[in-house]
Amino acid sequence: MVLVTRFGKPDYFVTMTCSPHWEEITSQLFPGQTPQDRPELVARVYRAKLRDLHDFLIKKSHLGEVTSYAHVTEFQKRGLPHEHFLLIMAPNSKLSSPDDYNKVISGEIPDPIKYPVLHALVIKHMLHGSYGALNKNCPCMIDGHCRFRYPRQFCSATQQGKDxxxxxxxxxxxxxxxxxxxxxxxxxxxPYNPTLVMRYNCHINVEVCSSIKAVKYLYKYVYKGHDRASFSVDPQDQNGTIINEIRQYRDARFITPPEAVYRIFGFPLYAVSPSVLQLQLHLPNMQLVSYRATDNLNDVVNREKSKRSMLTEYFKMNLVDSKARKLLYKEFPEHFRWIKSDKRWQARVKRPQVGRIVYANPAEGERYYLHVLLNHVRGATSYENLRTVHGKTCSTFRDACEMIGLVETDRSLDECLAESTTFHMPCALRRLFTTIIVFCEATNIRGLWENHFEAMSQDYRCTHNDAAMVEQLVLRDIRNVVHSMGKDVRNYGLPEVDDSGDVLA
Known part of the structure; x- marks a missing residue:
């Protein structure tokens, strides 16, 4: 998400799926073999195609100049790999209107007379699955409706959608x-790009990310993790006795042969550019120190390198470099390179990098307010200097935040929730909201509730259409967490929780 903060929202979402019918695969099969019999061949051919697609999109700028990108390889349970690309374009390559979309993306069957090859490829690769509503047994069907909303509606011109x-x-x-x-x-x-379908002869979906609202979903989709499987380790009980499901089942990763081979070959499963450097965040003399089990701890503590960290060296660099004093801590990696072996910052010459300060929860107290200060104060030369406001040194980082005005009217808490909304799931947001109202002395809890209710209820709104029911479900979750902390949710001015079975059923 720091790439979005630095470069803006993604402009394109591209998904390429491996095709078992690629000539490079079928021509190498022995008599009687199918692509499923040669996972090593599938993995190698897919990797070669992926590298070519990467170069075609990034280096050759097929869709325009790319300033930042992320892509991840995913393996479904059926085995074939596919790749998700998120592309953030340069300002001169961004799509600015629906007319621009039509120049890059098509959602129609091409003319079979004018474009016979493209027509055949679109029919083969770009028509939706097992035809959704025409096949009630299609995996995409949920409660009688296609979860991908096919068939779509006819539309005479490209328009901005609601989602x-x-x-x-x-x-x-x-x-x-x-x-x-x-x-x-x-x-x-x-939706597809004609050139990419012709070039790669496979299912290759291209979508325009036309609103910032799509960003969180897209990044969750790209980094959602491995498929999972439950499997039985004990035989089914035939005597009617109580079955211990916890003992019977284990949560496990589901790894197909192509994924296993892909990992054995050491092919990378993701890429991001520019790279993101995680910046250390710690209170004075509380940095992490690594050492061997055989080291003498007194020597470790007195070692010069043990006293250095990214943050302490950032302070030192501000003392000696006037250019460094113009930068925020999170902006530092764009202009300086961290030398891990020597634990020092060095002026950057090439290979740009983006910084991200380690997340801090409001319940962490002073570490959280240190995080707030580092995000707003430039050129700090020490912890004491960071706490100094208008010539007066404050006793705590929180006092410094209040004197600067960073925490007045709960602004820092609101910013914390807003930042977390970009990468946390709704259930995690509800826990964070509960932590804030219990531990952080917020003065306008109802305002925080109203500002962030939509993000905290996103999962429930996907499954319930009744707004009142969604609100009660969210309140119930928050109440349960508050009770687990030994508090009463009624003390915080939130709406009342309705425990009736009809509302929460």
Missing amino acids: SYPIYRRREDGRRVATRGAVLDNRWVV
């Missing part, structure tokens, strides 16, 4: 294709 994605142009041009027992039209086309 942070555009509504792509899908004209009713009379084109129909009969494939796999169904007759489909433009409503079933997955």
